[in-house]
Amino acid sequence: MKRQTSISGNLVQLCRFLRRKGFSLSAADESNALSALKLIPIKKESNFRMCLKSIFPKSKYQQERFDEYYNEFWFQLAKAVDSKVKKVPEKKQTPAQKKEAQFDSIKKWLNLEGSTEEKEIAAPSAIELLSKKHFEELSEEELRLMMQLLRKMAKKITHTKSRLRQKSKKQKTLDLKRTMQFNLRKGKDVQRFIFSENKNKKLKLVLLCDVSKSMDLYSRFFIHLIYAFQNSYDKISTFVFSTALHEVTEILNNHEFEQAFEMISDRVPQWSGGTSIGSCFQDFVKDFGYQKLDKKTVVLILSDGWDTGKPAVMKSAMQQIYKQTKKIIWLNPLAGNENFSPEALGLKTALPYVDVLASAHNLESLKLAMNQIGRRRSLQPNNQYLEMN
């Protein structure tokens, strides 16, 4: 083992410091940095810094912050030289503040004017009228027609094909690779052909539906929506929540709509009660997260975001859901209002972790949001808010 010189000692200290700032650095990175330092001409201080800068950061955010941390570290180190203790207090941008900053930029963007895009004028057909109509204003007959449309939509979204191939019984496309692999096991002759087709995309959906008092007007409709989805797709789990979380997947699967709706209202004692979104989400992550969430899952949250719990709880729950899923789509019926801004504290807290925030007050806006399901998560924040009207 090498004797610890002050450079390698300081480097290890720097690594520890950076780890506390959220860098994920392994021992290999440290040794890489040390061997790299041997290679570069250290004529000037900036070479030293740049060398470390190209090794330690592993993402854009880290690269941008590196200089600041680097300076802070040496500053602290110089200060700590006398008092041997090299404990560096955590300060500046904590993850919370960082999210705050991100949120501010989104907020700024949201306050900008909507697009001035011209609307096409066409003679309204029945469906067209329907698609602009507020859900609260629907009559029973219209609702039935709406359900038909929804079911169609749900079917389309949940049945997309991947580019990856799999073995198929349909004798359409011959798969030479699989044919060879199969027949070589049997001997020299080709006895059987193997065909393949495109794999189905394995998308999983988790619906979290708010049924509290503030959502009373919409929750009936949303249950309708869930019902339509669940009927055309089996990899879906549904939860309703107000002050507590309930899984209703089975109920919706096994019963007619009216019956299911009644059962849910019965089983969920807090139906149309108050809301504690944060703690419900926390329960969801704790009890179902491991089982239901993965990178192929899209989480659809239907809520107005009025949370009576603590923002910190909401935040940590959303953070975990965000990390573990493909996408989070938040449908907020109030967002259809022209004067809407995400003021509700719960929604405000959750917003940095929401990929798409959309209104779901009429069919058209719903369609827009649904189209987002199959797409990938975009890392540009300005794609987060779907333009409505």
Add this chain to the structure above:
Amino acid sequence: MQLPSLDQIQGLLNKQGYISEEFIAMSLFLSMQLEKPLLIEGPAGVGKTEIAKVLAKILDTELIRLQCYEGLDSSHALYEWNYQHQLLYLKMLDESNTSLKEKEANIFSEKFLLKRPILDAISREKNVVLLIDEIDRADEEFESFLLEVLSDWQITIPEIGTYIAKSKPHIILTGNRTRELSEALRRRCLYLWIDYPSFEKELAIVQTKVPNIDQNLGKEICLFMKALREMRLEKTPGVSEAIDWATALVNMNIDHLDKKIVEDTLGVVLKDWQDMKHTQDSLDELLLKTGVSKKM
């Protein structure tokens, strides 16, 4: 082969017409010295792919490029057996009495192996530059194929065994951040983020790429691009658009910008109709920022 030193790299990059910051040269230098792949991210059109091309030129070696897309799998990126060839070969051997074992040994030899870019790159005698372009477009599963190559320089082919690199290629991965790459991949690479260049750097790039450009025009173009990037556009134009635009204007023998010229040639810079409309609406303001309309 002797690898160039840090200062040499900087010089060579400039010589090849790649105007770079010190930091880029440092990353390249370290990735070569430490034999680690370099992961480059940044917005479209800032010259990520160009780095790989220039690197190949500097090292006087071949560039092998793998363009990633959704659904890209190991048979297109690593290797595939030449099945038609194998089948024919088996038919040919039908009459002879070679044993099953021999046949198998023959059929799974390198002769029947189709080398796809990655296997190709590590089986060369000379170090090549391997560019894995737009890695974020490939599926997450594909990243896992790469891990073995990136850290151990080998590919495991079940029928043959492990194929160890004859030479270690210089690997450059690029991405546009359309999705987050996995921790595992990041850990194995050095990371470099390239942003839009500063005004001075962009001017230098334009002047290098379009040598016969009017001094003033170059400045105006770069100022205009800078102002354009500050707007909230769907597709922010990159450096390559600036170069295209400069080339176009020079070919049209234009030596200054005015409103009409900008309006007519905006299609070279912007590739989205909403952006075009938006820009046309605020063109006066933009030109004022650029300092063009003051002169008129």
